Amino acid sequence: MILGKCPYCKGSVHAIKSSANGKKVNLYSCENAKKEYDDSEQFVFTADSTCTFRVYSNVFLRWNKRSFSKYEMKKLLEDEQIIVRLHGRAGTKEYFKYVITDKEYGVSILWDEEVEEKLISS
Template sequence: MILGKCPYCGGNVLSKKITARGQKVHLYHCEHAMKEKDINDDYVFSATSTCRFQVYSNVLLRWNKRSLSELEMKKLLQEGQIVVRLHGKKGGSEYFKPLILDTEYGISVLWDTQLS
C-alpha cells in the first residue's frame, strides 16, 4: 500500500507487514530503501539502495503507544508533523507530543514542545 511520498528522495513510501523479533509489525519504507540479508542473517541496506527512509510501526512502544498506524504515517508524510498520545512508564500519565520526520531516525518526538 502506498502511503505518500518519501520526504528525502520523492519515491513512494510503502507499508509492508513483516515479523521483527517475533512480533508482527508494519514497516513503512521508501521504495528505494531496499534491504537484503548479510552473512549473519541480519537485514542491511543493499548496495543498490538510494534512500534509507524507514519507520517500524512499533517504534513508540517504549512510551506505551502500541503502533503507529498507516493513517498516522500517511498524515505525517502529508503534513510533516502530527500529534500522538503517549503514556508514562506504568500507563498512568497521558500526554500529547508532536511527532516529526527525521533524516537520521525516520521520526522524532518533540519532547520540549508543550501542547495545550
C-alpha cells in the same frame, strides 16, 4: 499500500506487513530503501539503495503506544508533523507530543515542544 511520498527522495512510501522480534508489525518504507541479510546475518541496505527512510509501527512502544498506524504515517508524510498520544511507564499518565520525520531514525519526538491544549482536542 502506498501512503505518500518520501520526505527525502520523493519515492513512494509503502506499508508492508513484517515481523520484528517475533511480533507482527507494519513497516513503512520508501521504495528506494532496500535491505537484505548480508553474510554475517546483519540486515543492511543493499548497494542499490538510494534512501534510508524506514519506520516500524512499533516505534513508540517504549512510551506505551502500541502502534503507529497507517493513517498516522500518511498524515505525517502529508503534514510533515503530527501529534501523538504517549503514556507514562505505569500507563496512567497521558501526554501529547509532536512527531516529525528524521533522516537517521525515521521519526523523532519533539520533547521540548509543548502541544497546545486546543490542538489536542481538535
